Amino acid sequence: MTERVQLDRPALEALATAGTFTGLGPDRRAALWAAGAAATTRAEHLPGLAIGHDAPALPGMTTFELASADLWATGITAYRHPIEFLRTHLDELGAIPAGRLLDVPDGTRIRIGGAVTHKQRPATAGGITFLNLEDETGMCNVIMSIGMWRRARQVWLNSPALLVRGIAQVGHGTVSLVADQVIPLDLKSLASSSRDFR
Known part of the structure; x- marks a missing residue:
């Protein structure tokens, strides 16, 4: 061919x-x-x-590697979402699945972990930057202040998956997270350390 x-x-x-x-x-x-x-x-x-x-x-290839390969090459996966392999670890860290964000009271400090799907740069006129995180249950909009962007710039730019802590803004059927802490998630090492041996 x-x-x-x-x-x-x-x-x-x-x-x-x-x-x-x-x-x-x-x-x-x-x-x-x-x-x-x-x-x-x-x-x-x-x-x-x-x-x-x-x-x-x-x-x-493991199921995780197949899902990651699909997501990298096409943006979608017919297999399990790569973040699904980290759910036990994320639960231990207190991260909420995106599908449950609407159940969180407005103003609550929460954590969410997910794959970075979109980054909006340059920032808005007010210096705000937006990011989307996706897990196996849905998506979350993340809002970064100028200071947050500057403090964690290298993490935001270089990490394909993140654990983000912040204040939930819930209203009109949508949820955004105003970030105050960000930690990179190493998908491969975390997934390989928590394999399912059924």
Whole structure:
């Protein structure tokens, strides 16, 4: 296929990560392994000369890795949401699932953990910055003051998942969280440390 379409390596890697080629035979890891060699294969080249098409025996992807790969490559997942793998840890930290935010009284200090889905920069004219967090139950709008943005700027910019503490603003069927603390969540290490061995 790559001989005709001539996709570059990043495009082929994204397609392999999303599972596009699994219907043709290779699993995601094998397809990702072969993406580099496939990107250099062209119709005018002699067949069979590219090195790297055949992947060694690789372990299958865990459900968490499949969900994370889908979310990275496509923005959605047919598997479980990656934050679902952290729910026990988030519950221990006192984080509320997004689906229960409307039950929280206005003005309550709460915690929520989730994957960062949107960042609004530059800030509004008043210096306010907005961020969306998503967990397996829904989304939460996070509001950051100028000071909060400056204090935690590197965390906000570099972390794909966060635990945010702040004051809930509940009204008219919506909830926003005015952040006063942010902690990065390491999805991979937390998920791998809490595997389900059923």
